Amino acid sequence: MKNSIEYLKSFYRTPVTPESFFLSLEGIEGSGKSTQIKHLEKILTDKGYRVLTLREPGGTEFGEKLREAILKSSTPLHPLAECHLFLASRAQLLEEKILPFLLVPKSVVILDRYIDSTMAYQGKARHLGLETVLELHRHDPLNLLPHRTYFLDITLETSLDRQAKRGQEKDYFESEKTEFYANLIDGYKEMARIFPERILTIDASKTPEEVSQVMALDLEKILA
Ligand SMILES: Nc1ncnc2c1ncn2[C@@H]1O[C@H](COP(=O)(O)OP(=O)(O)OP(=O)(O)O)[C@@H](O)[C@H]1O
Numbered sequence: 001m002k003n004s005i006e007y008l009k010s011f012y013r014t015p016v017t018p019e020s021f022f023l024s025l026e027g028i029e030g031s032g033k034s035t036q037i038k039h040l041e042k043i044l045t046d047k048g049y050r051v052l053t054l055r056e057p058g059g060t061e062f063g064e065k066l067r068e069a070i071l072k073s074s075t076p077l078h079p080l081a082e083c084h085l086f087l088a089s090r091a092q093l094l095e096e097k098i099l100p101f102l103l104v105p106k107s108v109v110i111l112d113r114y115i116d117s118t119m120a121y122q123g124k125a126r127h128l129g130l131e132t133v134l135e136l137h138r139h140d141p142l143n144l145l146p147h148r149t150y151f152l153d154i155t156l157e158t159s160l161d162r163q164a165k166r167g168q169e170k171d172y173f174e175s176e177k178t179e180f181y182a183n184l185i186d187g188y189k190e191m192a193r194i195f196p197e198r199i200l201t202i203d204a205s206k207t208p209e210e211v212s213q214v215m216a217l218d219l220e221k222i223l224a
């Protein structure tokens with residue numbers, strides 16, 4: 001298992017984009033991704049970077065249609081069908097938006113969810129297996145990894161608590177059972193172990209200010 005993950009990792013790379021960076025935020029619902037992205041955008045804009053924030057699935061005209069197809073699906077999708085829809089959206093997003101934007105120096109693309117969510121949701125929680133999902137991503141351009149990923153780590157209890165306070169209707173994934181969420185959290189943690197040089201795990205049960213301070217300090221190092 002370990003060897004084959006190591007083998008699959010060898011197909012992955014970060015884009016070569018002088019002075020430009022590709023970042024992603026990961027974590028379960030309510031972990032604070034949207035909240036923290038606003039802070040990140042401000043920090044980076046103040047430093048003179050062009051910032052493009054995108055969400056997955058979606059971010060292109062075609063991708064937004066797929067987002068609807070997945071999140072509004074009235075029937076459960078086969079995990080492979082689900083996975084391929086996410087990958088189709090992602091390949092288009094890389095081609096149309098991410099890669100062209102990064103070609104201009106001093107640009108930052110921030111992704112609200114990326115490959116680690118697919119690994120956690122479809123790989124772990126939907127039981128396709130991390131290796132299968134890594135295998136599906138190994139061709140260009142899906143094999144491009146962010147320079148840095150912030151994994152906002154919270155417990156299921158904290159997630160449910162924040163979702164209840166936010167009070168929105170539950171979508172396709174939010175209606176899943178506790179076991180699904182336990183696997184999801186495990187999936188993110190496993191990814192953090194597989195890609196320790198890329199993924200920074202942050203205790204996101206802390207206050208928004210504390211979380212953004214950890215990210216700001218880390219960003220200083222990355223941008224330097
Ligand atoms: N560190 C924090 N402490 C307490 N509450 C927080 C914290 N971060 C975010 N929140 C609150 O929790 C809720 C969810 O946060 P947010 O929308 O940023 O999460 P998210 O990760 O983007 O969720 P989703 O995956 O559903 O989009 C919001 O009401 C937000 O104000």
Ligand SMILES: [Mg+2]
Pocket residue numbers: 033034035112
């Ligand atoms: Mg959000």
